[in-house]
Amino acid sequence: MGDRFVTRGFVGRRGAGSGSDAPSRLPPGQYLTTDFPVLSAGPTPRTPLEGWSLSVEGLVREPVSWSWDAFRSLPARDWTVDISCVTKWTKLDMRWRGVSVDTLFEAVDIDPTAAFVIAWSDGGYTTNLALGDVLNGQAFVAFEYDGRPLAPEHGGPARLVVPGRYFWKSAKWLRGLRIQREDERGFWESLGYHERGDQWREERYSGD
Amino acid sequence: MAGSIDWRLATIAAIRDETPSVRTFTLIVPDWPGHRAGQHLDLRLTAQDGYSVERSYSIATGPERGGAVDITVERIPDGEVSPFLHDVVVPGDRIEVRGPIGGYFVWEATFVEPLFLVAGGSGIVPLMAMLRHRKAAESGRPARLLASWREPEDIIYRAELDALGTLDDGLAVIHTLTRVQPPDWTGYRRRIDGAMLDEVLEPLGRDARSYICGPTNLVETVADALVRLGLPPDRIRTERFGPTGT
Numbered sequence: 001m002g003d004r005f006v007t008r009g010f011v012g013r014r015g016a017g018s019g020s021d022a023p024s025r026l027p028p029g030q031y032l033t034t035d036f037p038v039l040s041a042g043p044t045p046r047t048p049l050e051g052w053s054l055s056v057e058g059l060v061r062e063p064v065s066w067s068w069d070a071f072r073s074l075p076a077r078d079w080t081v082d083i084s085c086v087t088k089w090t091k092l093d094m095r096w097r098g099v100s101v102d103t104l105f106e107a108v109d110i111d112p113t114a115a116f117v118i119a120w121s122d123g124g125y126t127t128n129l130a131l132g133d134v135l136n137g138q139a140f141v142a143f144e145y146d147g148r149p150l151a152p153e154h155g156g157p158a159r160l161v162v163p164g165r166y167f168w169k170s171a172k173w174l175r176g177l178r179i180q181r182e183d184e185r186g187f188w189e190s191l192g193y194h195e196r197g198d199q200w201r202e203e204r205y206s207g208d
Numbered sequence: 209m210a211g212s213i214d215w216r217l218a219t220i221a222a223i224r225d226e227t228p229s230v231r232t233f234t235l236i237v238p239d240w241p242g243h244r245a246g247q248h249l250d251l252r253l254t255a256q257d258g259y260s261v262e263r264s265y266s267i268a269t270g271p272e273r274g275g276a277v278d279i280t281v282e283r284i285p286d287g288e289v290s291p292f293l294h295d296v297v298v299p300g301d302r303i304e305v306r307g308p309i310g311g312y313f314v315w316e317a318t319f320v321e322p323l324f325l326v327a328g329g330s331g332i333v334p335l336m337a338m339l340r341h342r343k344a345a346e347s348g349r350p351a352r353l354l355a356s357w358r359e360p361e362d363i364i365y366r367a368e369l370d371a372l373g374t375l376d377d378g379l380a381v382i383h384t385l386t387r388v389q390p391p392d393w394t395g396y397r398r399r400i401d402g403a404m405l406d407e408v409l410e411p412l413g414r415d416a417r418s419y420i421c422g423p424t425n426l427v428e429t430v431a432d433a434l435v436r437l438g439l440p441p442d443r444i445r446t447e448r449f450g451p452t453g454t
Contacts, residue, residue, distance in 0.1 A: 007253040029262040043431035191311035207212025
């Protein structure tokens with residue numbers, strides 16, 4: 001079925017109340033929100049910072065693991081990005097502070113045959129990304145949102161943020177990035193969600 | 209999962225009021241591939257000039273109903289889609305939908321553990337699909353629903369829940385009314401907390417499989433409390449809506 005079916009009587013509100021450039025920043029099928037909705041599949045994990053670490057492992061010469069203090073001493077910067085969730089909301093100009101994935105990868109020697117990265121989290125969550133989708137400033141590990149430490153329900157103490165993909169790719173409660181040669185479906189990708197999840201191509205579900 | 213999830217042109221077969229602000233829409237979806245209790249669908253509205261919006265809605269019916277799928281929608285006064293569904297749509301109208309979506313917040317009658325459902329307001333919808341599936345499958349295994357509402361008139365599916373709760377098939381339905389209670393009310397009259405969960409969960413034991421759906425604050429409170437009560441985190445499944453307020 002094409003896109004041309006017209007719903008009887010529907011006119012729509014056309015993002016009333018949003019900024020003038022907002023429509024062009026809204027991916028297809030999304031609506032603007034000013035809230036910060038929470039979506040997770042299970043209870044919020046609460047790992048004490050003393051027991052927390054972040055690792056880069058897999059197809060690297062020497063895996064690296066940072067304690068919380070070591071992670072926080074890495075160079076960080078502010079990021080202002082638009083975020084789109086597959087459940088249809090888009091929030092503009094979200095302000096984060098975090099460490100670029102590029103910075104993390106500078107600490108390891110990645111095998112030239114590597115092509116994918118699996119982000120894994122406390123609580124067992126995983127998501128897969130093409131290596132090329134997280135390099136060159138496209139992804140960061142955030143520890144602050146809107147000037148405050150990242151709240152647990154939003155993925156604190158630290159979460160991956162990949163603004164160019166639907167938000168399920170931005171793994172909450174991040175604990176590691178595993179570099180691989182082969183792709184491997186993560187949690188939602190195994191349950192029918194799209195492998196890549198590019199919101200501008202509206203890649204919501206497998207086969208989109 | 210193979211293949212794509214195609215848009216289908218559904219026909220609105222029936223509309224019924226559940227509460228003053230909540231309505232159920234029965235959609236007849238041609239070639240519906242079937243769903244599991246707890247899944248949702250996407251709905252798309254398109255204007256004459258091509259402008260379109262999409263929303264996700266939980267499916268209220270069990271798999272036994274096939275392609276006659278109910279969605280139950282709360283009217284959000286400043287919303288774009290729910291006021292259209294409530295105020296404009298009439299039986300016979302056609303609407304594009306696709307699904308089913310989501311494969312984690314699902315329950316099947318073949319699951320052996322006791323079933324514990326916790327709902328906040330319209331979070332009841334996917335849990336109702338589970339209860340309808342449970343009844344249709346004649347599961348008979350122990351199950352409890354704890355549902356939180358502000359006042360009696362907010363209770364969605366009230367008559368059906370009353371009936372399900374008195375079938376004597378292992379299901380108990382427990383409501384808490386947080387703001388307004390009828391004069392003869394003997395049930396809970398506060399927000400769900402750890403002590404309430406401990407009491408309600410008691411007959412099911414710590415092996416229960418839990419599904420929690422509602423506003424974020426309720427889901428956070430309940431999921432945290434269930435972990436503290438000793439339920440394995442991987443058997444606590446959540447679905448949330450709304451912001452955190454922080």
